[in-house]
Amino acid sequence: MLVVQQTILSDDIAEKFFVCHLEKCKGACCVEGDSGAPLLADELPILEQIFESIKPFLTPQGIATIEKQGAYVIDQEGDYTTPLQPNGICAYAVSNEKGILKCGIEQAYLAGTTTFRKPLSCHLYPIRVSKYGDYDALNYHRWHICSSACALGSQLGVPLYVFLKDALVRAYGEEWYTALEQAIEERIKNNNTETN
Numbered sequence: 001m002l003v004v005q006q007t008i009l010s011d012d013i014a015e016k017f018f019v020c021h022l023e024k025c026k027g028a029c030c031v032e033g034d035s036g037a038p039l040l041a042d043e044l045p046i047l048e049q050i051f052e053s054i055k056p057f058l059t060p061q062g063i064a065t066i067e068k069q070g071a072y073v074i075d076q077e078g079d080y081t082t083p084l085q086p087n088g089i090c091a092y093a094v095s096n097e098k099g100i101l102k103c104g105i106e107q108a109y110l111a112g113t114t115t116f117r118k119p120l121s122c123h124l125y126p127i128r129v130s131k132y133g134d135y136d137a138l139n140y141h142r143w144h145i146c147s148s149a150c151a152l153g154s155q156l157g158v159p160l161y162v163f164l165k166d167a168l169v170r171a172y173g174e175e176w177y178t179a180l181e182q183a184i185e186e187r188i189k190n191n192n193t194e195t196n
Contacts, residue, residue: 005179006135007138008132008137010139012140012160014187016150017153017154017159018150018158018164019156019158019163021148022102025146026099027100027101028101029145030090031101034075034076035075035079035081036072036084036090037082039082040120040121043116044080048071051066051071054092054104054105054108056108057094058092058104059093061085061087062093065084065086066091070083090103092104094107123170124164124167126143127139127164127168140160
């Protein structure tokens with residue numbers, strides 16, 4: 001376990017390797033699961049505000065789903081999530097010519113249509129954040145659909161926290177990320193000292 005400012009991180013975030021392998025998984029995290037992507041309270045009005053701007057980047061089915069259910073829904077556990085199409089795919093997901101699902105919101109962001117990249121939970125995945133008193137608890141969510149990402153990460157030698165640097169900086173800031181790097185370096189140094 002690592003404690004960095006107001007966050008508690010599982011060891012896996014520093015120790016496991018991970019690089020999304022969309023050619024293999026085809027963006028399965030946009031389909032699999034019991035509900036849509038978790039949303040923060042401050043993301044709800046943003047999704048409503050940007051809908052018209054991101055519409056050209058969504059599928060007709062996605063647009064129809066959002067127009068019927070709303071920009072967000074409340075799932076069975078009472079949490080805010082993205083709406084799902086009848087086939088279980090996130091309403092904001094779009095498919096490219098290779099059949100790989102990507103986020104339509106992010107496609108609009110990359111095109112300069114919106115300044116909102118995508119829900120933070122999607123950006124941070126496979127890290128899931130939960131509250132632990134005054135702290136954010138960051139845990140690595142293991143899921144069979146990401147086995148190819150684990151294999152590619154190991155092959156390339158990219159730790160999970162490095163792969164998710166942009167998302168972690170977005171969530172907690174540059175200063176926090178630098179502190180995380182220092183904490184991990186310190187741990188490695190201490191472990192090396194103990195084994196010598």
